[in-house]
Amino acid sequence: MPITIMGDKEFESVPSIKSKALRINLNQNIYGTFAEIGAGQETVRNFFRAGGASGTIAKAMSAYDKDFSDAIYGIENDKRYVTEARLKKMLKHEVKLIEQRITREKHPNKLFFSYANTVATIDFAKKYKGHGWVGIRYQTKPDEDYNEIILHIRFHENDARLQQITLGILGVNLIYGAYYKYDNPKKLLRYLYDHLDKDQIEIDTINFSGPRFTKVDNRLMSLQLVKNGMTEAVMFGPDGNNVLPAAILYKKNILALRGSFRPVTKVNMDIYKTSLNMFLNENKVNKDKTVVIFEITLSNLRAEGEIDEEDFMARARLLCSLGQTVMISNFKEYYKVVEYFSNYTKERMALAMGVNNLVDIFDEKYYRHLSGGILEAFGKLFFKDLKVYLYPLHNQKTDDFTTSDNLKVHPRMKELYKFFKYNGKLQDITDYDPNIMDIFSREVLQKIQDGETGWEDQLPDLIPEMIKANNFFGYKNIEETIE
Structure with a gap:
């Protein structure tokens, strides 16, 4: 003792x-x-x-x-x-x-x-x-x-x-x-x-x-920093360990992907690969000075109820195992993510997201706390040639695809939307894999928790094995359960 x-x-x-x-x-x-x-x-x-x-x-x-x-x-x-x-x-x-x-x-x-x-x-x-x-x-x-x-x-x-x-x-x-x-x-x-x-x-x-x-677990301690409001964001490197944000972001071109990644799917990785190719083709984007950040916001986690720390750890570990850098933040709005990155770099920045997420960005209710409203937020979001890469949404019933060309926003937002679209701020991802368009994390999660089979093929290689070996997301081995 x-x-x-x-x-x-x-x-x-x-x-x-x-x-x-x-x-x-x-x-x-x-x-x-x-x-x-x-x-x-x-x-x-x-x-x-x-x-x-x-x-x-x-x-x-x-x-x-x-x-x-x-x-x-x-x-x-x-x-x-x-x-x-x-x-x-x-x-x-x-x-x-x-x-x-x-x-x-x-x-x-x-x-x-x-x-x-x-x-x-x-x-x-x-x-x-x-x-x-x-x-x-x-x-x-x-x-x-x-x-x-x-x-x-x-x-x-x-x-x-x-x-x-x-x-x-x-x-x-x-x-x-x-x-x-x-x-x-x-x-x-x-x-x-x-x-x-x-x-x-x-x-x-x-x-x-x-x-x-x-x-x-130092990663869980980092989560406490964000939960307690001691910092706005923490980061984990591909090795799964804590890393100083400045060490990763300083003077870098940054591509960020926000999601729940519960669990990370083939669609998430398709967005990553296609958007990264587009970003690297942008002017003044040097591959050696470019980082990709997978961001999970605690704002969304709190919306699901009390934060489950083990559930959080599962998401981070899976992403890190794929060689990715993970950021956990307190940011609810996208413009705050961009503001945070701008503290460390003046280089190019881009966000990659599904078309459905763009609808939320153009929702005025998220900016009522700002004196300048949505215009103030967009001024912070789209400064310095920031680009948004949009992954299309597939309608399984009609077999139609929603892109930036036919996305419907609130009537009051139409002109603002057109301004950013036709000034090249919004760009559609076209080189996507049509065979995986109908994979959704929430549906995969439900199958895992219900003990169903067939979800493994919807996830990147080795991820299903990690989920099973560690019983992530409530996974239970059916044979063990029967015994």
Whole structure:
């Protein structure tokens, strides 16, 4: 069992930052170092001020000079300093030093830790608000391997001093949570915002590792970030792991496909392949600088009721297994997706969707909260040559196809629709596979849940096997059920 750290009772009210720092300081076993670069020693300052810090702080430092920093931690391949790689080097280096300098024979019960951050606060021109990496490497038992909690933050305040104060509060919350809430990572995550507002700072990536977090799925923790409003979107790479959105989107051409993907079907992949071919033929779209994002919005998931986290995980895992990058967002409207991407790139963007989804885009009710209404939304949606690629809808009864040419929108929207269509903003996908037009995710899902057969052929290769092996979407092996 982990060493008891002054008990682990819940506070009836949120403890102050001073109280948190003092509780850490008064524990005779917690002992470590602070290395903070880019915003002053704002976290450790709280521990010094709380009192009793001599029993907690082995060393506090800020290697501000780049040459000095490189001499201590080494030079990064990309020559950058505000990176996850730099943070991890800082954490490992400082832990190694404390183990070399503090002997276990003399201090058998010490719980070593290293807290570090490397950040860039807002610039003088106030053009870039700043971001950073924050983390802790620590023990909960003296003879235990180290745990790590690493997160990426984006500042939203417009004053460097305020950002420094915010970072200091976040640091105390992280250290406190690491020691007193590690057994409940979801709570630990929420407590990171104690005495902070989500308008002050955003956490868009978090990863837990180590013996205390062997059962933690970092993708599910990322979902918590979106559910709790700590960030607007998180991303998973083709390997299924969390990835920093900026690392994927920065200065890239972006093609986005929104859907429920419950499950991903051959139609979804046909939309992907055909729209990507069209996008790569656009002017100034370099294949090597192009990314495709499969987006699932929690807005739609909430419409289905309480979010089923395992169901969400199934969708993400299936898409990642197909080599795709997945984004989970809080965006209800498409224009917000485009706005989000524009934070990271000024290159070309495109959306691919079924014709039926375009009807929703031209529905005024989704824009009543905007002072400029639908015109304001469309101004944000179609800026900078954004294209929308439309996948036709097949009517099985009449054998007709709905395209941008015969799509019916509300009479008040007709002229606006014509404007975008005849200015080349809307383009029909013509190179589609007519043999799979009648596949719908909701029908496949129903067959899976009802224990029917025949749905396998409607999904991409290997996806049916994954669904069966993992019992995704309520799948039950019929033979096992009979037995």
